[in-house]
Structures are given as C-alpha cells and as structure tokens.
Amino acid sequence: MHSAHLTRRLMIAGTFGLVCARKGVAQTTSDSIPSSLPAKASRTICFVGGYTKHCPPGVEGNGEGIAVFEMDRQTGVLTPVTTFTDIASPSFIVLSQDHRFLYALSEISDYNKAGHGAVTAFAVDRSDGSLKKLNTVSSGGAGPAHLSVHHSGRYVLVANYNGGCVAVLPIRPDGSLGEVTDVVHNSGPRQPERAADNPQGNFAVSDHSGSHPHMISSDPSGHFVLADDAGLDRIYVWHLNLATGKLEPAAKPYYDMTPGSAPRHFVFSPNGKLIYNLCEQDSKVIVSSFDPATGAISNLQSVSTVTSHFRGSTLAAEIIISANGKFLYASNRLGDSLAVFTIAEDGTLKLQDEAWMHADYGRAMMLDPSGSFIFCANQRSDTVTSFKVDPHTGEIAFTGQFTPVGSPTTFAFLDTVG
Template sequence: MKRPSNYLMFIILLVLVVGCKDQPKKANLASGPQQIQKEGLKLLVGTFAEGNDQGIYQLDFNTETGELTNSQHVAKENKPGYLYLSKDGERVYSSNGTKPGSVSAFKWNKNKTALARVANHPSKGDGACYVGVSPDENLLAAANYSSGGIVLYPLDEKGDMVDAPQEIQHLGSGPHLNQNSAHAHCVQFSQNGKFLYAVDLGIDQILTYPINSERKLGKAEVGLHMDPGDGPRHLIFHPTENKVFIINELSSTVVSATVDEETGIFTNIDKKSTLPDDYQEPNACADIHISNNGRFLYASNRGHNSIAVYSISDSGDLKLLTIEPVQGDWPRNFTLSPDGKFLLVANQKSNNITVFKVDGQTGLLEFTGNEISISQPVCLKF
C-alpha cells in the first residue's frame, strides 16, 4: 500500500510546483496591458491662463481609452499660444501673444517633468500667435497677428536661436471689419524646405517666401489670392500628395489647392463651408488638420462650437460629411493622436479639453465622454 501512497504524494507535489510556476506568468500577463495603458503618451498644452497658472502644461493620454489625467504645470510663460516640439523631443518652442511679442525655447529636465526656458527673443512685432521650424530644424519662424509681420531666426546645431533675426512687415487690408491691416496668423515651411508660407488674415493672401542658401528669405510672391473677406488663418499639407488645405476664419470656409514644389505657388481646387446652411449666428474658424492617410479633413468652428468633417477625393475636392459638437466653447485648437484614433479639442472659453474617437473607415467622430479641466487651453501637441 505504500507505493500507491507515495505515487499520489508525488502527483500532488508536482501539481503544486507547476501551479506555483504558473502564478507569476499570469500576473505578468495581467500587468502588461495595464502598464502600457498607464504609460501612454504625453500631451503638451499651451494656455492663455493668467497669474500663477499661466504657461505650459503636460498631461498623460491613455492611448487605449482616450482618457486624460495627471495635469502638470511644466513651464511658466505669458500666453504661449502655439507650440513646436523638436523631433528628438528634447526642446519645445512657444510663440507668446504679448505686446511686444516674443518666442521662447525650452529644454526638458532629465525626468521630463519640467521645462526650463533657455532662450527668449523678440518676435519683432506684437501678438506672436504661431511658431514653426524648418524640416531640418535649422530655422525658426513666427507670425505676429497684431502687428502683421513675420520673423525668421536661424537655429544652431543645439537648437538654440541665434540672435540675428530677419523681420518682414506685411502691408495691406481687406473688406472685413477685422481686416483694417495686415494680420499674419500662421507660418509653415514647405515639405521640401525651399519655401516659407505666411498666411495673412488681414490681406487675404498666402505669401510664398523662397529660402536661399544663406538661410534668408527672398522676395515674397503671392502663393494664393483668397476671396475678399476670407481671412485665411491656418494651413495644413497633405501627408503624401502636393496638396494644401486652408481654413478661413472670417468666411467660415475651407479651401483645397495644389502645390507647385518648384515655384511654391498654390492653385485652387475647391472651397466648402464649415457651417450648416441654416446657421446665422457669429462664427470664427480656427484650426485645421488632416488624417494620416489623407482621406479626411477636420476644421474647427468657434461660435458654432463644432468640428466640420470632410472626405477628400483623389482630385482634392471636399465633401462635408458631418459637423460634430465639441462639447465645449471656443475650440481654438485641436489635434489628432499620432495613431489617428482620437481627436482632442482645446476649448478656450469653457476651460476644457475634450476627446473624440475617430472612425478610421468613415472619418466620423464620437465623443468618448473623456474630458479634463484646464484654464484657457489654446494649443495641443503630442
């Protein structure tokens, strides 16, 4: 009788040992996805917050659920209305909408929990509202809305601004009440680095500046004449084709155009409204973005408080698919997550950031229910 008893004990011990070995594996499998979700992505937020709250914030973004958490005040700055993040993730640049305006450069600490301002230079105008950096990151440009000009700074090999800027003042006006003078609102470098585009709301023009071998801007040409009173604000390039899309603040429209890579000139393709036909209240368009695959276009309405969603045909024609409420007030800026699965909106007047899920097949938006409170958010950057 002993042998069967010993055999039984052996089986029991074997089961216990195997069971103990399996336990850590089960724990690891359970903790893996949770750890990924906890890490997620970091979102930088430029704000028009005042007093001790003014400056730049960093949030955690859950790439699985779209949840925003852990708001951290990482830099104090006065009206950092637009941000640019360097490709290596080490530097952040801001345009500061003050009078006079300025441009700041920040560098992360070792733990990437705070930004130290390492440089602050004049934007050579008032109300700097946009900052952009060239594809090879050796030039920085900023647009001054209030005074209506642009500035170009060389960047050294460390990404520091060299104090030898080139400033250019725009001249002119338009028929709208808000077009009494030039109002540069956006600067974008061409994808090939040959041109700098300046979007001027006050004079209804996209100006094309060639960049010479000495990293200076040559004489501007009108890259595109907008319709009188359009008030162009921002532009975005197609990810794979020679096309560009422009949002008009004053006429509440979006325009698609082709891009000549050699001359830098745009040619109109299409123009569509961002609003419902029966909407008669005030509205001011703000921001524009395109999906990673180039199939869908998004444009924000301040006043109607919505995102207009369009499909883009192969020829560049636009079809309005829907207009989605932003669950907030005054969507000055918005962004798509790097994987294109979420769209996040900075609602300046309601002091919140709202998160929408993006249908990859249809381009349509669905509010996730996720939002976070933050004082006057005006720029979002992953």
C-alpha cells in the same frame, strides 16, 4: 475658472470618469519640470498651452503656463502631471521634428521696449517628457500668434499677428534660439471686415485694419515658406535662404483670397501637392493645388465648414488632416462645432458631419500620435474635450471626457522613448 484654482482643479477627476490625478504632484516655477510619471517602456505625453494672466488686451487668461498630461492610449483620458508656469501666455507651442526641443511663443506685446512678443526654447527629455528652459528671445514683432520649425530644423518661423510681420529665428546646436535673422512686414490694400460669402446671419468680424499674419510654415519639401495673412486676405510665399536666414519672395510672392475671408491656418496633403486653407471669416476651406517646384498655387474648390442649414455667427479656427490624407477636420468658434470632411482621390472635400464641440469657443485641435483621438482646446470653457476617431470612415464620437485647463489654445504630443 480663475488661474489660482488651476492646480487644484487639475488634481480632481473629471465628471465623465476621468482617471484620478496622482497625489503630491505640485506645480513648479523653476526652469525644469521633474517627471512624476510611472515607469513604462513608452507612453504619450500631451502638452497644453494657453492664455495666462499676462495676456493680450481683451483676452481673459485663466491658464498658468504649459500644462503637462499623460494620455491613456486606450481611452484618451488625460491625467495631469504638472504645469510649467515660468512663461506668459504660451498660446502656440510646437515640437522640433526629432522631439528633442519644444518652442513656445508668448502672445504678448511688452517683452522688450520695442513692444515685441517672445519665443522660449525648451529641451525635452524624451524618456519622460520633462522640460528644461533654455532661453527666451524676441519674436521680432508684437502679439505672435503662430510658430513652426522649418523643414530643415535650423530655424523657427514666427507669425506676429499684431505686429503685421513674420520673423525668422535661428536654432543653435543646443536647441536654444538666436536673435532674429529676418523680419518681413506685409502691406496691401484695406480689406472688408466681412466676406461677401459669409454664412447667413454671421455678425462676427475679422480684423482687417492691416496686415495680420496668422500662420507661417514651410511646405513638406522645405523649398518654400508660406504665411496666411488674415488682415490682407493673402497667402505669401517665400524661399528661405538657409545660409543667411533671410526670406526671399517666390516668383509669385502672394495669392489673393476672397476679400474679407481672413485666411487663418493651412495644412498640406501628405504628398505636398495640395494645400487646404481655412478662412476664418467666411468659414470656408479653399482646396488648392501646390507646385513644390515653383510654389505656384491654383484654387480647385471652396467648401463650407458648416452645414447648409446653419444660421448665425461663426469663425473658423483650426484645420488638421489625418496621416493617411483621407480625412480633414476643422473647428468653428461661436458655432462650437467640429466639421468632418472626407477627401476624394482628386483631393476635393465632402462635408460628412458637423459635430458639437460640447464646450465654448473650440479653437485648436490636434490628433494624438496614433490618430485615434482628436483633442479640442475650448478657450472660453477652460476645458479640453476629445473625440474617438474611426480610422476607416473618419467619423468621430464624443468620449464624454472633459479635462480642465485654463484658457487652452494649443497642443503638442510626444511619445516617450527608452
């Protein structure tokens, strides 16, 4: 799908009974998105980001920015509202804890003369989901791949994949961003391109040419900041000095993962005492205990995200956990599948299903605020697919719905108020 056709396609109802888009909703390149949503007491807004024409080398960017949808809470249907186009390749977006602000990285390496990417801050109107651009600053390194808001709400944390570094950006009182307060470059021995425990027939490789931070986030207590480095096969652990915005190594500054496994993304259990780390290269979830007092990590289990009969190339991409901590889900690119796990009382996992994504290169996933649906961003298919979730068993069922979005890679959901 060419990006020039995105708006036209967003205004067409999907093949499987999607609700028709409203007529007369146009894109805007201004700094704000006017709301065209119907008047309701409360509704669910879905923001979808992805790659645009201004994107990393080797990536086909068909998107036009941050696409905005309204989600039908009964069916999961996404109805297009508008698209914010004044941003390059917002391949990861996140809302602040109070949902007053949205932060979007630009996965580029030419924002400034230093060859950095960028992060843009938006104010969010919680009554209708409209956005107002506040400012854009350097991400502190090249090709940012992930960002999160620190538990304190005072800093944005950025993983610069191509730059081999993580950065800290202060959040000003109005939600805008200041210049970086710290940049940390990781270093370590060269790791193999493939893991020894790869699924049989996996020809895919992960870039182990150097440090490639793929995710950074604080633990639920906010005492520690963790980062997955997919290039060095390590989990890094820091304290964040809230007064200075500097990252200080924990007592044990990093933990080595399986060589070549490429740890990519992680989630914590609701109580913050378990961490589930998704490794891209060997498509494994590593279950570990986490000590909120010391930041210590101790591995408990390694489980595959593909069934035992799978053969071929695959790269795991995203991991999410249900709000009640009973179910875990992981996406597999190339294999185009969604793994469904049950979580036992001791936190260990059991793979109960591997569902077809119904599209190509399923990457990001997210549960809607109610936990009723899982949405999957299928980058190479230019579409979002969705699954209905059984709250009692965690099982999923394809809704039959396809939402056209150019090169989608990330989600954020907002329940409006007022």
